[in-house]
Every structure is written in structure tokens, then in C-alpha cells.
Amino acid sequence: MYAQLVDTGTKRLKTREEMSPEERDFQDKIDAETKIEAKNWMPDAYRKTLVRQISQHAHSEIVGMLPEGNWLTRAPTLKRKLQLMAKIQDEAGHGLYLYSAMETLGADRDEEVQKLHDGKAKYSSIFNYPTLNWADMGAVGWLVDGAAIVNQVVLQRTSYGPYSRAMVRICKEESFHQRQGFQILLDMMREGTQAQKDMVQDAINRLWWPALMMFGPHDDESPNSQQSMVWKIKRKSNDELRQMFIDQTIPQLEFLGCTAPDPDLKWNEETGHYDFGAIDWKEFYDVLKGDGPCNRERISTRRKAIDEGTWVREAAVAYAAKQKQRAAA
Amino acid sequence: MSEWRLYEVFVRSKHGLNHKHVGSVHAADNEMAMENARDLYTRRSEGVSIWVVPSDTITASASDEKEILFDPAEDKVYRHASFYKLPDEVGHM
């Protein structure tokens, strides 16, 4: 979701016999739904996978501020400006909650952020698409946050305690994000001019497929999923989550009076789910690799912010050291 | 290396309740830690009081000490009110 294609570093699952006694204890705890805490023993691969997944999730929150920031200075009313600011502030906060959870695993935030800036760490592919009209602020809230929430609700039960608690907090706070987005679209569709309605459909057309890609590759193309599921770092498969999202979103789409850019989308009476068309996986992998429409801009903006802020952070450290010295003298 | 120190944050959500651990923040000094904690953890008026503590000053029990530290308390049932069975006539205590 906000973490796609997280490498677990394991080629195949270990059988019970192959596990060390510690590993067996560990797996028993997970199977019994006992949360793993920072000071508990854990396999190195579990720790590394979590650091990768949580940092990707955190990076996504931070990079995700940029496409919304693009319209923050152009929010059309005071109410919308306040809502968008509060939402973006939450995203920075959620990034910090997640980095905080990640640091309980012994990882260093500044180092992980550096990996992002060096192009070595991933973040959700969705934020590499541009926001081109005001309705994108609605569509991002409704579709992108909507897709994120489907995954995050499940992650509240993830096996690692600090991650799980961060997710609980995030889910509680994010409930307004999706509604805020939907309301922007609904108000424009119900009371807007034709130009505004066109904006809404345009935003959905552009963001629909990228939103579906957020759930990551098909299960059979997702070699790390199996291990993550056994560790209960991940609790539902990519395809299951994607289907859940589509099933809950289509009625909302119809309520708006809009359409999805997918001629194959239709209700399947037999399965009780919506069928949908083929996802362009080449686009997905290209964007993830760094060749999306905005990858370069997003990373360079983040790198610039942190690099140009170095003197500010150093000033604070130098001042704190001087104050400490004075207090001691 | 982290440029700013890591602080653990504890928030008292209501008067009369204990401070509860909510997460951590980075800051260059105590004042900044307090402000960052306030901005991060009380955006929805979740707190009436905040503690910030440098993370490296906290001593935590290791998980493998669980048996030594906590198991002995398990059989001291007399520490719990439910241990004392009172006749129904006494009513609520």
C-alpha cells in the first residue's frame, strides 16, 4: 500500500524443524497473536523487513505532502484551506509516528531518510503522479487515502506492537481525510458548474489506475508476501485488499455520478465482487523504479529541504550545547 | 548519526490519569522536545500535561528478565481485591 514490494530477504519459508528454538518461540507468539515488543528477541530478517516496511510507509506520508502542497496555496475557500492544512499536518505527524515506531527497532531516522534521498528507499508510487486541478485534492483524499485506509485498518493488528499502536492512532486521525476528499468531489458534482464537474471526472480518470496500483503486484508476483503474512507484518494479500477497495468504492463513485476509466468494470453476480480490467504493470514498475511523472521532482524537493535546512538543525544543536555548558559553569 | 536527540513522550490525557507513553520526537534541547511533542501528540487536544525524557536515559527491563521480574507477582493474588471473598450481605466495597 504505502509500502509496496517490501523485501523480506527470505527465499522460502522455514519449516518448523529448520527453526532455532528462539525462532520457534517467536513464531508461537505470533501465532498466538501476542504482540512483539522492541526488547523481545526477533529474527534479524523480521527486524529488517519491518524497518523497510515502516520506513517506506513513513516516507510515503512525507512525500505525500507534496502533491497536496501543490494546491495548498490555491485552496479556493477559507474552509477548504483549513481542512487541507490540517490534513497535510496530520500527514507530517503520521510520518513522525511511523519513524518513531521504526526507531524502536534500532534504526536511525536520519539514515533512513538519507536512503530515500539517495534513491535507495521506496515510497508509494501514487505520489509520483501530478495534481493538476483542484478536484485532485478531493480525489486524493477519497481514492488515495481511501486505498491507504483499507490497508491500514488491517495493519492495526500487525504483529509488531509499536507499529500496530502507530496504526491505531493513524487510523483514528485519518477517518476525516477520506470524508474530506469525498465531500470536495460531492459538493462540486452536486452544486458545481459544468467546468467543476469536468474537473472531478478528469481527476478520477487520472488517479483511478494509480490508486489501484497502490496495493502492489498480484499475489503470485509478490514473492515476499508469504513470509510477511506468516510474520503477520502483513495481514491480507495485495489482491484481497485491492478487491475490498474496489467493492467499497464503486457505489461511492456511482453516488458521485462519475465513471471509472475502465470499460471492463462490472458487477459479477456469481462472485459477489466487481470484475475489473488489467492493470498496466509496466507503468507500475517504471514508476516504482523512479521513472514516474514526478519522481525526480519529489525527491529533489525533499532532498533540497533537508540539505538546505542543515544549517538550521546544526544551529539548534550548537545552541543547546552552549546552553548546557553555561548551565554547568 | 542522528543530529537531534531522541526523546520519549508521555501524555496525561485527562486530569487524574497517569501519563502514558505515546511515542518519541527528535529535538536539539528539552524546550524544543516539549514543543515538538505538543505539536505532534496533542493536535486534537489529547492532553493536559506532557513529559519528555531523553530516550537514552531510560532503563528498560529486558524481555528475557520477564520471569524474574514479573512472574513472582503472579502468585501474590492477595494483592488483588478479587482475592478477598466477602459475604454478599456486605455489599459493594
Place this chain on the structure above:
Amino acid sequence: MTEQKALQDYLIRLADSDMILSQRLCELCGKAPAIEEEMAVMNVGLDLVGQARNWYEYAAELIDDGRDADKLCFLRDALDYRNLLLVEQPNEDYAVTMARQFFFDVWHYFTLKSLVDASDERIANIAAKAVKEATYHLRRSSEWVKRMGDGTEESHRRIQEAFDLLWRFTGELVTPDDTDHAMFKAGIGPDPEKLKQDWFGMVREVAAQATLKTGAEDAWMYMGGKSGVHTEHLGLILAEMQFLPRAYPDATTW
């Protein structure tokens, strides 16, 4: 100038300064020097838009010509904007951002503190909430000024340059005009003489702790914001901020 006219003018000034400064802070979204600062910048920005909305709403009621808070904010051009020149100055680096914030916060804090006792109850109520926010803003910006001033050689140079750059816009904060005098006389606005003393007093005190030099009180000052004569920056800020309502005049809801 009638007292009613002065009151409307005064409310619009308060609202416009909050709004334009907040707009400058919004520009920093995703670009602050630390993620913790993203939170803080957005936090201050949110407080300011909230306050601006309260002032605009009251102004709209008094002006009573059919315009609401949004129309006052998004459909007036630069010559009708009454914000302080200080707040429209660009972010440049974080030292300029913080110096601008600090000069404003000192003025804002003492102004609001006085408005809490305004004879106009609506103003007193809005100010009572706003002054709490402004107190926190001031604490934060003065701490940052000290950190930068007494931090590293580079940070000292940058914040001193920012003080020097912005000093010419500070005169407007403490030089009263007809509206300010009328508001004081009406028992609403602060005593201009006291505001000036308070502002210089606190700015000099923090600057001294930060090992920074402030400009002279009688230095040449660039003024005009309060009467609608702005720097070149405001036109561009408004072009961006007002784009949607201007480009889609038929749209009644967003």
C-alpha cells in the same frame, strides 16, 4: 473617519495580515528544514487562517454589503488589501522566515493582549482565543531567533542578515495612523505609544540574548501596507491565492 469605518478597516487589517503570513507559511509545505518544523509551520499557519476567518466574518457583518468572509479574502485586489508589508516578504531562507515570524509575533502578541480587553465584546472574544495561539507562536519564534543568533557562525550571519533585511518593514507595525488612533480612542485597539515601547522592548531583549543587533528606531521605514500601497510581492501572492475564485466566477461552491 467615523468610528464604524475605522473598526471595519482595523478588522480587515488584522485579517489580511494573518492571511498573507499564513499564505507564506503554506508555501513552505514539504520544504521546512526538519519534519518537526513542518508540523510547527503548519500549526502556526492553521492558527492564522482560523483567526483571519474570525476577523473576516465580523468585518463582513459590519460592512454588510453582501460579501462574506470568503469574498473579502478572495475577491479583493492588492490596493484593497491592508496587511502589513512585513508579512508579504518572501521566505528566502529559514532565517528570513523566522525573523519575519518573530517581528510579527511580538506585534501580534501585544496587539491581541490588548484586544482581549476591547470594549467590543466580539473582538474581545476572538482575541481571547487568538492570544493563546500567538503566545505559543512567539515563544517558538523567539527561541528559534536565539538558536540561530547564538548557534553557529553561519546561523548567526544568516539571522543577522535577515534582521537587517526586514528591519525597514518593522516601522509600520508601531507607527500609528488615523485608524489606530481611532481604535485606541474607542477603547478597542492598543495604546500606540505603549505598543511601540512593548515591541521594541521585547525585540531588543530577545535580540540581546541572541547576540544580534537591531536597527535604529529612527531608521528609514518602508510603510504603506495599512493604506493599500504594497511591495511588488503582494500582487503575485494574491494571483496565486485567488486563482480559483477568479478563474471560475460562476462557481458558487467549492
